[in-house]
Amino acid sequence: MQMQIPLIQDEKTNSSWSRKERQKWFLSLLCGTCLIYATRTSVPLLMPIISKEKQWSKPDSGVILSSFFWGYTLTQVASGYISDRIGGQKILLISALGWSMTTFFMPGVIELVSKSDSSVLLVATVRMINGAFQGMHFPSMISLISQRMHETERASFFSLLTSGSALGTLLTGSLGSYLLENYNWVIVFQTLGGMSLAWTLLLSYHTLPIKEKTASIKSATNYTLPWLKLLKKPPFWSCVIGHACQNNCFFVLLSWMPMYFHDTFPEVKGWVVNMVPWLSMLPCTFFGKALSEKIIKAGYSITVTRKIIETICFLTEIISLLFLAKVETFQSAIICLAFIIGGSGFHNNAIAVNPSDLAPKHSGSVFGLMNTVGAIPGFLGVYFSGYILHVTRSWPVVFIFIAIIDALGCIIYLLFGSGQAII
Template sequence: MSLANPIMQLQISLGIPLDDRTGSLWSRKEKRKWFLSLLCGTCLVYATRTSIPLLMPIISKEKHWSKPESGIILSSFFWGYTLTQVISGYISDRIGGQKVLWISALGWSVTTFFMPEIIQSFSNDQTSVLLIAVIRMINGAFQGMHFPSMISLISQRLHEAERASFFSLLTSGSALGTLLTGSLGSYLLENYNWMTVFRILGGMSLAWTTLLSYHILPFKERTISTKSNTSYTLPWLKLLSKPPFWSCVIGHACQNNCFFVLLSWMPTYFHDVFPEVKIWVVNVIPWLSMLPCTFLGKVLSERIIKAGYSVTVTRKIIQTVCFVTEIGSLLFLTKVKSFQSAVLCLALIIGGSGFHNNAIAVNPSDLAPKHAGSVFGLMNTVGAIPGFLGVYFSGYILHMTHSWPVVFSLIAVIDTLGCVTYILFGSGQAII
């Protein structure tokens, strides 16, 4: 009689999921391969995401779109982004994150590559803005699948002790993607045209999607056990009744409000307050801080845990560093007069996101190790709400008050709410 069945039965009796068997975990070589691949993918996700904000002033002028029409197209991405977070995380936990990741990549790569044709085809019609917004929403829906499927894949293929640091380093790809758009995108825009930007970024994304398909092939046999796991269920009611989950969700939404508002309005701020500054400087320099801060947050987290502190204390300390840095910089930003001081403040705020990537962003793996994709998807769904509400209300406040300090002060207040909530109720222990 084979030893396989008794071992599997023992694992089930001990509550150890079959996906965590040694045979399903990545080897050291596979970790390196998947890390580089997923880092490139996260970079390209953000590069394509920020391409529309970069190109919108040029396209809207060429197509005679008004500010409200441009705003519809810009915000439509986040409507799609919120739609697929939970379901993609749930499906990833059930059938394997790598498959959902590939479907996601194919979707946002194709819609980015063919965006010039879409804009040109519909730009002369009265319903053009709505049709283009729908395509942009579809692009956001596919991108919304990326992070939940990625964190689910990591939870399925790495030991629990490795998951948080691995995922936090991957999130630094968001800064690399923004830098790619700010540098390469600005160069292509200056020397060619806006259509070339979509072509190059979309082409790079399609190339990465092809590479990803080759990575997935070796895992076909190993995902059979995941396919057959038809008994997979997520205890939603139990999850939703736990304060640590809601503190994670609220903290993530508050920090995302700061991140998304600055991502959307930073170029306008510099255009209004320091009009003499070149736009590529604004799109590149502040974002240079996120990568080193992500590494610093990772190192600090590991040292705090090695010093004997719990995961709960570690997550709270690192997230507090994020919030305090952002709040202090936002308040100082309300009073700055020089361009250098403004850039420093914004670099510190964006750098704070690097600490967030080592705390709340990885917290779903702590709270629900077996359901990380689903929990992250739900958390990120709420966290994406500032993408359309926070950005819109910031524009409304600017329209009514013409005051940037009011916007920055409001963001600081929201950050304070997130900080207090997470300190009081946050946890690094499994709740489901």
């Protein structure tokens, strides 16, 4: 991270990753992002089976699914701020150890408390702890990138890493579905948790230097973030609100999509449902990156570029959600969901990288704050969707509700969004 003192600034420049280091960190962080999403989506995948076995209602399932995001919001700001001070790689390792272990031991927790009257709350608590550790991943990662890469390369590097979320969901949809159909839900948790623990050990052994470079140590005592100045800026709040609205769509579908297909098209194979729609996200992320670069090369500003790409995201999701509310066939539902999830790939090249535009020296802290508010739909939207289903028993009502929230986020970002540094 660039600091205010020229000497430290020079030292930070010297501590930038070499080409070989960039490649090593990219592969490592991509694997980590893949696994963090694989473990995150394991619960939505398994919830129809577990809830039936444990006789949990839709609201009970909603509590467990949404509890993840209660923890997810708690650690975003603090982890981003601390990462900016002491180094993102340290927080990244702590995060990985926490969410890997809680995933691996989740079956034991569920079996241990299943006979208790408060079993739902106890499982939700462990799920919340898992979310708290996962909440540290992205702020520490974007902080690390800001500390070790040139400013012009950060947004592109980070947007490509976010494609790991699609790979992780595909891993759950393919491997997770296979293990579920041929073994049981316990094996799914243990396999994904074991893979995550193995990656954590690899991260610790191969990519974390024992001795920190002096720039990281010196910068820790000089780091300050102008919070009040940041909070007074409309571009920051447009970024936050737009991110929250898009996350509402992403998190609700991420959590409830397996249940939707289980209720609406019970005859369909689980691996198709949990894998096929997510195939669209990776190419859309790369296409969004290429389109962003082309628009900028054509002479348009970063602000205009971010707004165009984010508008593509929102319009794609809104139109597809409205179609999804009316579909009657499995094939049509899969196509609509593929377009919706593909829209998230454009979001990864717009609002998701906007903190690096707005606050290049404080991107970890700003991303953490943005993602904290952005995670609120994770528990409110996911829980409220479960409540809507319980009351109306209507999936179209849920989809229309998501589309309205998306439209709100699109309008606000178009009005107040910016790609220029504000602090």
